[in-house]
Amino acid sequence: MTPAARLQAAIEILDEVLAGKPAEQTLTNWARANRFAGSKDRAAIRDHVFDCLRCKRSFAHLGGRTDGRGLVLGLVRDAGTDPATLFTGQGYAPPPLTAADMPNTDPMPRGVALDCPDWLLPELETSLGPATDDLLRIMRHRAPVFLRVNLLRGTVAQAMERLAQEGIETRPTPLAATALQVVTNARRVRQSRAFTEGLVELQDAASQAVIAALPDLDGAHVLDYCAGGGGKALAMAAEGANVTAHDADPARMRDIPERAKRAGVKITVQTQPMGLFDLVVTDVPCSGSGAWRRAPHGKWALTPERMTHLTSLQSAILRQAWQHVRPGGRLVYATCSLLDAENTAITTPFAAETTAATLGAAQHLTPLDGGDGFFSAIIHKAS
Numbered sequence: 001m002t003p004a005a006r007l008q009a010a011i012e013i014l015d016e017v018l019a020g021k022p023a024e025q026t027l028t029n030w031a032r033a034n035r036f037a038g039s040k041d042r043a044a045i046r047d048h049v050f051d052c053l054r055c056k057r058s059f060a061h062l063g064g065r066t067d068g069r070g071l072v073l074g075l076v077r078d079a080g081t082d083p084a085t086l087f088t089g090q091g092y093a094p095p096p097l098t099a100a101d102m103p104n105t106d107p108m109p110r111g112v113a114l115d116c117p118d119w120l121l122p123e124l125e126t127s128l129g130p131a132t133d134d135l136l137r138i139m140r141h142r143a144p145v146f147l148r149v150n151l152l153r154g155t156v157a158q159a160m161e162r163l164a165q166e167g168i169e170t171r172p173t174p175l176a177a178t179a180l181q182v183v184t185n186a187r188r189v190r191q192s193r194a195f196t197e198g199l200v201e202l203q204d205a206a207s208q209a210v211i212a213a214l215p216d217l218d219g220a221h222v223l224d225y226c227a228g229g230g231g232k233a234l235a236m237a238a239e240g241a242n243v244t245a246h247d248a249d250p251a252r253m254r255d256i257p258e259r260a261k262r263a264g265v266k267i268t269v270q271t272q273p274m275g276l277f278d279l280v281v282t283d284v285p286c287s288g289s290g291a292w293r294r295a296p297h298g299k300w301a302l303t304p305e306r307m308t309h310l311t312s313l314q315s316a317i318l319r320q321a322w323q324h325v326r327p328g329g330r331l332v333y334a335t336c337s338l339l340d341a342e343n344t345a346i347t348t349p350f351a352a353e354t355t356a357a358t359l360g361a362a363q364h365l366t367p368l369d370g371g372d373g374f375f376s377a378i379i380h381k382a383s
């Protein structure tokens, strides 16, 4: 496909996504219906689509319209390219420019330039202070890809060497000792032997840092109360913890047995959690604001009503999960959110109101640290 034909494909996919279809599903459907597109075409189209979703407001401003064509025009103009050189109408290129394709020449308001919904700006400022604009600017760009080295299968140096033999260059990151940032050929990771043989897993470095901050995992009985696909459960099992995974939606845990087998660990899956544990981890559902680089749709879908729903769910999960912490044990409350409303505004009142609960160390990571934004707080239960 020519570069212009890839842009036209992105326009068509974006129109469907803007009408409400999930981006991943729409990309997959497009690839199935257009078998002539090779893997490089599909990767380039995917990047265009996600770049446009991350920068929806500023690209619409530059494109002078809010549909797929407008966003892609904004993408091209933002890169300093004259769109007339690509929007030629020849072959499979987008149709030539018309008067409806002119950019908006007004100065960009702050929320537009930072690609942030206006109602969220004050919320983010309360939580992030003077770092707000830098953070929003970084979230206009693609997130790096990180791997977790499974130390049960080999060392970090061995993982780097094995990956390099398969053309995947990586480098260590200060966020976690097990984390490697992928420098080249990230799209080859899933097919690499290092991945299929369980030496590495795909996991954000900040997610790994949450687990790295937990002392004494070796031999501990741990309940992962919101286990989802098992990312954190696997990381804790690799540190020697006896992990029980639970999730309100058991279907989300269906890959855990296979992932555990690949990693050489054992994880017990329980649809009804039972008993008391040394450590309970609650990686609760949240706005995902720390991971908007990967899932930009969440930035535009979040509403004040949704925030209210999430914060009451987070408090409820914390209270339920607390009942599974043994006296003298710990709970870790974690979100991939940058917003205080989902973080300290949940943990501080809980600790104040709950007999036997004391707040311990907390960790606030943001994309300025390199990975996703992540909050975690330890809450101790008196013996």
Ligand SMILES: C[S@@+](CC[C@H](N)C(=O)[O-])C[C@H]1O[C@@H](n2cnc3c(N)ncnc32)[C@H](O)[C@@H]1O
Residues within 6 Å of the ligand: 225, 226, 227, 228, 229, 230, 231, 232, 233, 246, 247, 248, 249, 252, 283, 284, 285, 286, 317
């Ligand atoms: C952020 S995800 C967990 C990600 C996972 N820990 C990982 O590292 O891959 C949050 C999970 O909480 C689950 N959840 C939602 N409500 C819940 C509840 N009331 N009790 C337990 N889990 C719940 C969701 O189904 C979802 O899988």
